[in-house]
Amino acid sequence: xxxxxxxxxxxxxxxxxxxxxxxxxxxxxxxxxxxxxxxxxxxxxxxxxxxxxxxxxxxxxxxxxxxxxxxxxxxxxxxxxxxxxxxxxxxxxxxxxxxxxxxxxxxxxxxxxxxxxxxxxxxxxxxxxxxxxxxxxxxxxxxxxxxxxxxxxxxxxxxxxxxxxxxxxxxxxxxxxxxxxxxxxxxxxxxxxxxxxxxxxxxxxxxxxxxxxxxxxxxxxxxxxxxxxxxxxxxxxxxxxxxxxxxxxxxxxxxxxxxxxxxxxxxxxxxxxxxxxxxxxxxxxxxxxxxxxxxxxxxxxxxxxxxxxxxxxxxxxxxxxxxxxxxxxxxxxxxxxxxxxxxxxxxxxxxxxxxxxxxxxxxxxxxxxxxxxxxxxxxxxxxxxxxxxxxxxxxxxxxxxxxxxxxxxxxxxxxxxxxxxxxxxxxxxxxxxxxxxxxxxxxxxxxxxxxxxxxxxxxxxxxxxxxxxxxxxxxxxxxxxxxxxxxxxxxxxxxxxxxxxxxxxxxxxxxxxxxxxxxxxxxxxxxxxxxxxxxxxxxxxxxxxxxxxxxxxxxxxxxxxxxxxxxxxxxxxxxxxxxxxxxxxxxxxxxxxxxxxxxxxxxxxxxxxxxxxxxxxxxxxxxxxxxxxxxxxxxxxx
Numbered sequence: 001x002x003x004x005x006x007x008x009x010x011x012x013x014x015x016x017x018x019x020x021x022x023x024x025x026x027x028x029x030x031x032x033x034x035x036x037x038x039x040x041x042x043x044x045x046x047x048x049x050x051x052x053x054x055x056x057x058x059x060x061x062x063x064x065x066x067x068x069x070x071x072x073x074x075x076x077x078x079x080x081x082x083x084x085x086x087x088x089x090x091x092x093x094x095x096x097x098x099x100x101x102x103x104x105x106x107x108x109x110x111x112x113x114x115x116x117x118x119x120x121x122x123x124x125x126x127x128x129x130x131x132x133x134x135x136x137x138x139x140x141x142x143x144x145x146x147x148x149x150x151x152x153x154x155x156x157x158x159x160x161x162x163x164x165x166x167x168x169x170x171x172x173x174x175x176x177x178x179x180x181x182x183x184x185x186x187x188x189x190x191x192x193x194x195x196x197x198x199x200x201x202x203x204x205x206x207x208x209x210x211x212x213x214x215x216x217x218x219x220x221x222x223x224x225x226x227x228x229x230x231x232x233x234x235x236x237x238x239x240x241x242x243x244x245x246x247x248x249x250x251x252x253x254x255x256x257x258x259x260x261x262x263x264x265x266x267x268x269x270x271x272x273x274x275x276x277x278x279x280x281x282x283x284x285x286x287x288x289x290x291x292x293x294x295x296x297x298x299x300x301x302x303x304x305x306x307x308x309x310x311x312x313x314x315x316x317x318x319x320x321x322x323x324x325x326x327x328x329x330x331x332x333x334x335x336x337x338x339x340x341x342x343x344x345x346x347x348x349x350x351x352x353x354x355x356x357x358x359x360x361x362x363x364x365x366x367x368x369x370x371x372x373x374x375x376x377x378x379x380x381x382x383x384x385x386x387x388x389x390x391x392x393x394x395x396x397x398x399x400x401x402x403x404x405x406x407x408x409x410x411x412x413x414x415x416x417x418x419x420x421x422x423x424x425x426x427x428x429x430x431x432x433x434x435x436x437x438x439x440x441x442x443x444x445x446x447x448x449x450x451x452x453x454x455x456x457x458x459x460x461x462x463x464x465x466x467x468x469x470x471x472x473x474x475x476x477x478x479x480x481x482x483x484x485x486x487x488x489x490x491x492x493x494x495x496x497x498x499x500x501x502x503x504x505x506x507x508x509x510x511x512x513x514x515x516x517x518x519x520x521x522x523x524x525x526x527x528x529x530x531x532x533x534x535x536x537x538x539x540x541x542x543x544x545x546x547x548x549x550x551x552x553x554x555x556x557x558x559x560x561x562x563x564x565x566x567x568x569x570x571x572x573x574x575x576x577x578x579x580x581x582x583x584x585x586x587x588x589x590x591x592x593x594x595x596x597x598x599x600x601x602x603x604x605x606x607x608x609x610x611x612x613x614x615x616x617x618x619x620x621x622x623x624x625x626x627x628x629x630x631x632x633x634x635x636x637x638x
Contacts, residue, residue: 061213062160065164065167070167072168072175073134077137078134081178083130083184084185085130085186089130094123094131095143095146097126098140100123102144102147120140124170124244125241125244127139133178136170137167169203170202172202173201173202187252196238196242204230243264306346308323308435309321312431316424318340318413320410320412321409321411322335323337324336324409333406359384360407363395369429370397370426371425372420372424373392373393373394381393388411391413393412394411396425396429396431396432405436468539470528472538472539472540475538476548479536480496480602484596493551493592495592496605497547497549498587498602499545499547499565499587501583501584501585503582504516504583507519511581515581520543527545530565530568535548536548546602565585569582569583585618587620588607588608588620589605589620590605591623604623608623
């Protein structure tokens with residue numbers, strides 16, 4: 001028996017008022033040439049269907065399957081004849097038998113769905129020969145319902161869908177069995193044939209139901225998936241049905257001989273499990289080759305890593321896969337992440353405080369190379385999974401003899417029943433070992449160093465002035481904000497100088513832009529050299545500069561800095577080709593306090609600078625509140 005365990009839990013769908021959508025008169029407005037009420041109704045229903053979510057469509061499918069099962073049960077199955085069996089077993093015993101058969105399941109993943117092949121068909125074949133059709137169906141629904149309720153991690157509607165699928169399959173089985181046997185003796189070969197065909201009908205019905213659910217859930221699928229599903233399930237179902245018939249015949253004729261059936265039955269189950277395991281291992285080897293090849297194909301390392309984590313996510317059928325790489329400097333780390341339904345991102349800097357950063361620190365300190373959730377609850381991986389809202393995860397550390405290179409993690413196994421096993425853990429460790437080996441051999445490490453260096457270069461360009469090499473406005477404001485945040489804790493308030501060069505435009509107009517660029521570069525270098533290492537000089541644009549003086553700083557300390565600046569401005573600047581220029585500067589000063597934010601601080605210094613400009617240029621003025629006039633603290637040179 002196949003049971004559906006889809007990765008998207010269906011939810012109840014609202015009823016469709018189809019009748020209300022159909023107009024009663026074709027002559028009503030809105031009907032164009034060639035249009036009919038039937039065609040319009042079809043279009044309306046089609047639009048309503050398109051608006052439904054996949055889970056709502058699956059809910060409608062489940063309702064339809066349940067309706068078919070109920071119709072068959074009351075109109076056909078309830079009136080079917082049954083074999084005159086030599087023994088009568090209690091209904092409760094059949095319930096327990098079906099529950100035991102449904103509990104013994106071999107899971108096979110088909111795309112995003114997990115499907116279970118159970119031993120229910122063994123019990124079904126026996127029940128066809130020994131009990132009434134109505135007893136069979138009600139007993140199986142009760143037994144399977146117990147297992148779905150107590151042992152399976154499924155939503156309520158999904159349990160109902162599975163029960164509806166079981167019911168319609170059992171109805172089909174009892175009808176086929178009755179048509180084939182037609183009153184034959186319970187031990188007749190026609191009984192054997194009827195039971196086998198009945199089980200085959202059950203498999204076909206279940207396969208069609210699950211295929212329909214997958215199609216509605218994923219927006220379409222290939223008939224190849226249905227053929228593959230039936231090819232996997234039918235031989236196993238027919239084999240277990242045969243064992244069920246043997247059990248029935250042996251139990252009636254010679255009950256002690258049941259001991260002889262147990263070993264081959266166990267071997268058959270073990271063989272099928274081994275077959276599915278070998279099939280999975282073959283797929284894993286192929287996936288391992290395909291996925292790890294992505295790391296060595298050359299080209300853009302970003303693209304290679306993105307393709308790698310995406311392939312790992314698809315191989316493990318999970319919602320997310322993350323590859324964390326630690327650089328030569330242990331303080332630098334990046335994450336490459338692939339999420340289902342989103343484009344992968346590569347080499348995103350990992351910052352302190354991130355959940356993934358805490359996990360990295362916890363698992364790379366030592367211990368096993370791999371771990372998965374649920375083994376030791378309360379560990380770092382379980383905490384990470386709980387914080388991110390995933391149901392499970394497995395992790396492998398990228399470690400070689402010399403050091404730890406990072407970690408590889410997959411989380412959120414698709415399908416509500418299936419979860420990570422020891423074989424998944426071993427496979428992920430193999431993936432991680434290949435990545436670590438690639439890093440150790442240097443090729444991937446070299447590519448990553450190149451990308452990291454390029455990232456650092458781009459970051460530097462984004463935060464610094466291209467002409468002078470000084471921090472730009474963005475970085476200046478960031479450092480000023482950091483200084484204010486620090487001062488709010490220690491009381492050491494900073495100051496800002498806003499500088500506008502006087503006489504720059506005449507130099508630029510007289511000697512050309514190249515000379516103007518040389519002047520700006522020279523002034524920027526001098527400005528940087530006259531400050532403390534903790535202070536920041538920045539070019540805000542054009543001929544405007546700014547200085548951040550970290551606290552503690554007062555007016556006396558600012559005066560010392562201004563005096564050094566005036567001394568630098570007094571020295572001529574070489575413009576090349578025997579040319580030189582001397583310029584001045586209008587400087588505004590603002591000292592922060594507890595009520596100052598970064599925008600206000602810069603605006604105050606800018607206001608004081610314009611006051612210096614209006615006051616005759618080449619002077620420095622401290623900002624004062626509106627109630628007082630700005631104070632000129634340094635006389636302009638004569």
